[in-house]
Amino acid sequence: xxxxxxxLNTTNKGMNAQQTALHTxxxxxxxxxxxxxxxxxxxxxxxxxxxxxxxxQLGTGVKMDSVIRLVDEFTGKQIRQExxxxxxxxxxxxxxxxxxxxxxxPSDTGLNFNIGxxxxxxxxxxxxxxxxxxxxxxxxxxxxxxxxLNQIQSQIDSLIGETDYQIDKQxxxxxxxIDNLDTLNRQIFNISVKxxxxxxxxxxxxxxxxxxxxxxxxxxxIDKYNRVSVIVGGEAAxxxxxxxxxxxxxxxxxxxxxxxxxxxxxxxxxxxxxLVDQLKEMKDYGAAVAAxxxxxxxDGVTDDPIAIFISDEGRLSVNPDLIEDNSKLLAGENxxxxxxxxxxxAAIAAIRNTPIDFGGESTTLENKYNxxxxxxxxxxxxxxxxxxxxxxxxxxxxxxxxxxxGVSIDEEVSNLVKYQKAFEANAxxxxxxxxxxxxxxxxxxx
Amino acid sequence: xxxxxxxxxxxxxxxxxxxxxxxSKYQNQLSSGKVVTRASDDPMLVSKIMDLRNNxxxxxxxxxxxxxxxxxxxxxxxxxxxxTAILQRVRELIIYGANGTLSASDRAAIKxxxxxxxxxxxxxxNTNFDGxxxxxxxxxKTIPFKFTEAEGLTYDPANDKNIMREIGQGINVEIITSxxxxxxxxxxxxxxxxxxxxxxxxxTDPAEIEKLSGExxxxxxxxxxxxxxxxxxxxxxxxxxxxxxxxxxxxNLNLNTLLSQREDIDIAxxxxxxxxxxxxYQASLAAGSKILQPSLLDYLR
Numbered sequence: 001x002x003x004x005x006x007x008l009n010t011t012n013k014g015m016n017a018q019q020t021a022l023h024t025x026x027x028x029x030x031x032x033x034x035x036x037x038x039x040x041x042x043x044x045x046x047x048x049x050x051x052x053x054x055x056x057q058l059g060t061g062v063k064m065d066s067v068i069r070l071v072d073e074f075t076g077k078q079i080r081q082e083x084x085x086x087x088x089x090x091x092x093x094x095x096x097x098x099x100x101x102x103x104x105x106p107s108d109t110g111l112n113f114n115i116g117x118x119x120x121x122x123x124x125x126x127x128x129x130x131x132x133x134x135x136x137x138x139x140x141x142x143x144x145x146x147x148x149l150n151q152i153q154s155q156i157d158s159l160i161g162e163t164d165y166q167i168d169k170q171x172x173x174x175x176x177x178i179d180n181l182d183t184l185n186r187q188i189f190n191i192s193v194k195x196x197x198x199x200x201x202x203x204x205x206x207x208x209x210x211x212x213x214x215x216x217x218x219x220x221x222i223d224k225y226n227r228v229s230v231i232v233g234g235e236a237a238x239x240x241x242x243x244x245x246x247x248x249x250x251x252x253x254x255x256x257x258x259x260x261x262x263x264x265x266x267x268x269x270x271x272x273x274x275l276v277d278q279l280k281e282m283k284d285y286g287a288a289v290a291a292x293x294x295x296x297x298x299d300g301v302t303d304d305p306i307a308i309f310i311s312d313e314g315r316l317s318v319n320p321d322l323i324e325d326n327s328k329l330l331a332g333e334n335x336x337x338x339x340x341x342x343x344x345x346a347a348i349a350a351i352r353n354t355p356i357d358f359g360g361e362s363t364t365l366e367n368k369y370n371x372x373x374x375x376x377x378x379x380x381x382x383x384x385x386x387x388x389x390x391x392x393x394x395x396x397x398x399x400x401x402x403x404x405x406g407v408s409i410d411e412e413v414s415n416l417v418k419y420q421k422a423f424e425a426n427a428x429x430x431x432x433x434x435x436x437x438x439x440x441x442x443x444x445x446x
Numbered sequence: 447x448x449x450x451x452x453x454x455x456x457x458x459x460x461x462x463x464x465x466x467x468x469x470s471k472y473q474n475q476l477s478s479g480k481v482v483t484r485a486s487d488d489p490m491l492v493s494k495i496m497d498l499r500n501n502x503x504x505x506x507x508x509x510x511x512x513x514x515x516x517x518x519x520x521x522x523x524x525x526x527x528x529x530t531a532i533l534q535r536v537r538e539l540i541i542y543g544a545n546g547t548l549s550a551s552d553r554a555a556i557k558x559x560x561x562x563x564x565x566x567x568x569x570x571x572n573t574n575f576d577g578x579x580x581x582x583x584x585x586x587k588t589i590p591f592k593f594t595e596a597e598g599l600t601y602d603p604a605n606d607k608n609i610m611r612e613i614g615q616g617i618n619v620e621i622i623t624s625x626x627x628x629x630x631x632x633x634x635x636x637x638x639x640x641x642x643x644x645x646x647x648x649x650t651d652p653a654e655i656e657k658l659s660g661e662x663x664x665x666x667x668x669x670x671x672x673x674x675x676x677x678x679x680x681x682x683x684x685x686x687x688x689x690x691x692x693x694x695x696x697x698n699l700n701l702n703t704l705l706s707q708r709e710d711i712d713i714a715x716x717x718x719x720x721x722x723x724x725x726x727y728q729a730s731l732a733a734g735s736k737i738l739q740p741s742l743l744d745y746l747r
Contacts, residue, residue: 032451100484106495106709116503123507126612127514130578130587332584338607340578340586340623346612352504353615366500374493377485384486395460399453406450410742417746 002058004440008433010061014426017044017062022419024067028407036207038069038405040199069199072404076206077220079397080213084262086390087214091267092274093383095163099275100380102155105373111152112373114145115352115366122349129331129342138345139318139326142308146316149286153315156279163272170215170265171256177212178230178238181205185227185240192225202226217262233259274379281372283314284359290316292356292365296348303335451741458734465727472720475711482709491708498705505698508614512691514576515611519621519684521575526628526677528570532563533670536643539563540666543647544659550650557647561595564640568593571628581628583607590625598641601625603632613690622680628673636669 021042031037047063104110121141125134184205191198205228209220212230219231223240230238235254238244243251260266290309298305306328309316322329332341355362363371475481485492542548543556571581571591582590583605590601605625610618622628629636643662646654 096486100486103485105485106482106492106499112496112500116500120503120507123511123612127511338584338586338604339588340582340584340609341607343610346610349612350616366496370493370496370500373485373496374489377487377489377492380486381489395456398456400447402450402453402456403448406448406452408448408450410451413742413746 002052004433004436006060008430010059011426011430011433013047013061013063015423015430017042017064018419018423018426020064022416022423025412025415025419029409029412032407032409032412036203036210037407038071038199038203038206039407040067040069042067066197067199068197069202070404071202071206072401075397075401075404076209079394079401080209080220081217082390082394082397083210083213084217086387086394087264088262088267088270089383089386089390091166091264092271093380093387095159095268095271096274096376096380096383098159099156099278099376102152102159103373103376111145111148112366112369114141114148115369117141118145119349119352122345125329125331126342126346126349129345130339132326135326135329135331138329139322143318143323145289146309146318149282149289150315150317153279153282153286156275156282160272160275160279163268163275167257167265167268167272170263170268174212174215174237174256174265175253177208177215178243181208181228181230181238182243184208185238185242189225189227192227198226213263215263216256216260216265232256233261235259274376278372278376285365285368285372286314286316287311288356288358288368289365292351292354293348296351297330297344299347301330301334306330451738454738458730458738462727462730462734465723465730469720469723469727472716472723476713476716476720479711479713480709481711495705495709498701498708502698502701502705504615505694505701508612509691509694509698511611512613512687512694515613515619515621516684516687516691518575518580519680519687521573522580522622522680523677523684525570525573525580526673526680529567529628530670530673530677532567532570533666533673536560536563536567536640537663537666537670540643540658540663544655544663546652546655553647553655557644560640560644560647564593564599564644567640568599571599571625581605581623581625583624583626584609586623591629595644596641597637598639598644599629599637600632601629601637613687614694617690619683619686619690621683622676627676630669630672639665639669 021044024040024042028039043065044062045065047060049057049059052058105112107113118138118141121134121138125131125138128134184201188198188201188205191201205226209228212218216232218237221229221231221240223229225240227240228238229236229240232254236244237254246252256265257269260269290307290311293309294307297308306321307319308322308329310319328335330337331345332338332343351365353364355364356368358368361368474483482488482492482495539556539560543553543560548556568591572589573580578586579588579590582588583602584607585602585605586609588602590605591599592601593599602625607624608620608627609623610620613619626635632638639662643658643666646658646662649655
């Protein structure tokens with residue numbers, strides 16, 4: 001016969017189990033908006049039955065097996081991979097947007113406009129070679145052009161510096177995450193080795209891996225104690241047991257600039273490459289402009305030929321001699337030419353339609369600049385499109401992950417009701433048992 | 447698929463964000479009036495726009511070049527008109543002075559009038575346009591023609607160059623500014639002829655007076671003829687400039703139309719798109735407020 005106390009014990013276990021499940025529900029609800037949290041569930045199963053002679057197996061109530069967290073490891077891994085690509089192109093798009101802002105085209109203040117204004121001033125000088133004010137205008141327009149060009153170069157240069165700084169910052173972040181993962185690995189090991197699953201620590205670990213995936217791409221291996229190792233570009237950044245050491249016992253620092261193939265670091269590296277090329281191209285551009293203008297201004301001049309632009313590795317300035325004495329700017333053949341001779345100014349103005357050699361590529365000044373702007377635009381457009389695609393992809397993957405790991409309030413509330421009712425029912429059984437004992441103890445016999 | 451509250455909220459926010467981005471794009475286009483504001487919006491279009499702007503800038507400059515040149519050439523035409531009239535008057539005076547019955551004092555009076563006219567001719571040939579002498583070759587800042595009775599009408603032989611003007615890409619027009627083109631050679635040009643006329647009128651030698659109606663009159667007719675032909679050459683240049691100007695203006699109009707077609711928004715169309723987007727945005731907001739609000743808790747007592 002199943003003893004009343006035995007049944008009482010079963011009820012007790014039931015109440016305990018329902019209350020624990022309710023506790024976990026409370027934990028889920030309170031973490032409903034916690035980033036990286038995976039919902040948990042108490043796994044219940046029927047406790048071991050015993051054989052009751054002549055009747056069969058009698059159950060002994062419920063047993064709490066474990067508290068599990070619901071995760072989708074595969075989707076998590078995919079999200080990490082796609083986030084690395086998203087972050088790579090997001091970073092690139094961000095930097096290129098700044099480059100576009102530097103160029104500020106199409107506009108009425110950009111370099112393109114200033115090139116046009118400079119050529120116009122030469123046309124005016126060719127028409128009014130007698131006029132000193134035409135010369136002043138030419139010199140001022142040339143200075144504006146040189147200033148704009150130099151400004152663009154300086155801004156690209158400082159953007160390159162900023163990009164370098166960002167790469168260093170990303171590497172610092174990466175290393176600090178590795179340190180955190182190392183600590184977590186140890187904590188996880190201490191719990192896992194005792195046969196438990198440290199659900200919340202695992203969530204923290206996954207969150208750190210997620211953060212790291214926007215910095216670079218990497219591979220993760222998980223051992224039986226739930227510890228992770230991190231491998232970047234084939235080299236270990238973190239082993240299960242700790243950070244990799246070199247022969248002298250010092251921690252090895254990986255060169256992420258070489259090992260990264262995705263993520264923000266790669267994005268910044270790609271952008272830096274674009275910026276360095278662009279800066280060089282702007283410097284070559286400046287040098288080509290100076291060469292073309294100076295040649296047109298000095299060709300065939302016998303008496304004291306004077307340069308218009310002085311080029312310091314592509315940074316231009318208008319010759320100070322001209323600024324001091326603008327009559328030195330030749331409109332005609334020579335200084336001794338008649339006042340009405342505007343042929344040299346006309347020849348300089350004609351540079352606008354003359355192809356110039358830009359290191360193998362022969363095109364006009366404006367077309368060259370135009371093609372640079374177009375190329376930056378195309379790179380940025382490509383990066384933007386990649387970002388859009390990746391965002392959609394990552395969004396979908398996150399939805400899929402959320403469908404496994406996310407806390408649904410409705411679900412938790414209905415669980416709440418479910419466990420509450422079960423608890424009440426268990427308590428009710430206990431009350432019945434108490435009544436039975438009362439009957440037996442107080443009203444039987446005497 | 448299991449849908450959680452977060453799924454709903456994230457979806458809602460993503461869609462709302464997408465709608466807002468689109469709204470901001472239309473708003474940007476409507477307030478700037480331009481289709482693109484940066485190269486990455488549409489690189490090929492921006493390249494085309496920059497190209498067109500450069501071409502329009504160039505064209506506008508050529509237009510201003512043409513207009514200035516037309517002013518110059520018209521001034522020349524006016525001056526040559528005056529010069530021809532004066533030469534006609536000188537011709538009449540020569541015929542009058544060639545009359546053998548005139549007394550010496552009458553002839554001297556005629557000479558004085560001729561001198562007056564030649565001084566007038568000098569002033570006309572020294573006409574300036576915008577502070578520049580129009581028949582001074584390239585020495586536009588120096589008075590080209592001088593007159594003395596002894597020397598006649600003279601000019602600096604260095605004033606023999608014309609001026610080139612660029613009126614289109616690689617198209618130059620030569621405007622006739624050379625003093626030589628107007629007054630001929632120093633030896634047997636207009637200046638020398640007028641000097642001879644004056645000295646003949648001064649003379650009492652019948653052979654000299656005879657020359658007036660003979661050789662000198664004939665030569666003057668030639669000079670008038672060549673002045674007229676110069677005027678028609680300048681007229682032809684003027685015609686060419688006028689034609690270029692009208693071509694330039696047509697081209698400018700075409701370029702501006704092309705630019706506008708590429709760069710400017712169609713306001714009616716954009717407003718339509720904006721309104722559609724705005725409706726979508728409001729619908730998503732309304733739907734969001736309905737879907738996100740309720741939970742099971744609202745129905746549990």
